[in-house]
Amino acid sequence: MIDYRKITTKDPLYTQLCELREAVLLRPLGKDMAWFRDRYRQVDDHAEFFVAVIDHPSGQRVVGGVLLVPDYPDPGVGKLVQMAVDPQRQGEGIGRRLVIELESRAFGEIGLREVFCHAQDTAIGFYERLGWQTDPVEFQEAGIPHHRMWIAQPADAKTQPTTA
Numbered sequence: 774m775i776d777y778r779k780i781t782t783k784d785p786l787y788t789q790l791c792e793l794r795e796a797v798l799l800r801p802l803g804k805d806m807a808w809f810r811d812r813y814r815q816v817d818d819h820a821e822f823f824v825a826v827i828d829h830p831s832g833q834r835v836v837g838g839v840l841l842v843p844d845y846p847d848p849g850v851g852k853l854v855q856m857a858v859d860p861q862r863q864g865e866g867i868g869r870r871l872v873i874e875l876e877s878r879a880f881g882e883i884g885l886r887e888v889f890c891h892a893q894d895t896a897i898g899f900y901e902r903l904g905w906q907t908d909p910v911e912f913q914e915a916g917i918p919h920h921r922m923w924i925a926q927p928a929d930a931k932t933q934p935t936t937a
């Protein structure tokens with residue numbers, strides 16, 4: 774069974790999430806978490822972390838994760854970053870469920886009006902399956918082609934801004 778939860782940087786699973794981000798997203802580009810922290814200083818300080826966790830004989834294991842940076846770059850807007858699923862578990866619906874968790878938090882609890890991301894071109898189809906829209910302008914980030922994608926707050930989202 775896969776458990777979906779929101780964690781903080783203090784959770785022991787955060788280290789595993791960083792290892793997954795490195796393996797799936799950064800190492801293929803010749804980068805690591807030190808590079809990411811240096812280049813995107815604000816992200817891990819301000820993000821909310823969503824993980825997919827399985828029980829493994831050796832303990833709990835993070836098999837997927839994604840970050841939401843709320844109110845970035847403007848109030849009411851959020852950015853989805855570092856979407857990654859363990860290669861051995863891709864195609865099982867884990868990525869979809871993580872984005873649903875993130876959207877539920879973004880729109881239903883925080884009350885954001887839009888969430889966007891910079892999608893690698895190879896992942897555009899994934900976000901489109903989830904109802905995201907694609908800006909036609911291609912740009913390079915970390916040396917590979919990307920497009921800006923976004924989803925607006927659904928009309929029926931319950932906006933219950935948190936006070937915490």
Ligand SMILES: CC(C)(COP(=O)(O)OP(=O)(O)OC[C@H]1O[C@@H](n2cnc3c(N)ncnc32)[C@H](O)[C@@H]1OP(=O)(O)O)[C@@H](O)C(=O)NCCC(=O)NCCS
Pocket residue numbers: 797798856857858859862863864865866867868869870891892893895896897898899900902
């Ligand atoms: C892209 C990624 C997050 C998708 O996660 P996943 O758990 O494998 O995806 P899911 O199983 O939830 O797929 C949901 C749907 O998207 C489709 N899909 C998944 N990856 C896709 C891709 N790269 N291109 C097109 N469609 C894709 C699936 O077929 C499925 O379609 P369905 O609605 O017909 O069932 C994962 O493959 C991954 O980590 N890739 C490497 C890192 C990466 O590209 N991250 C995104 C950077 S912007």
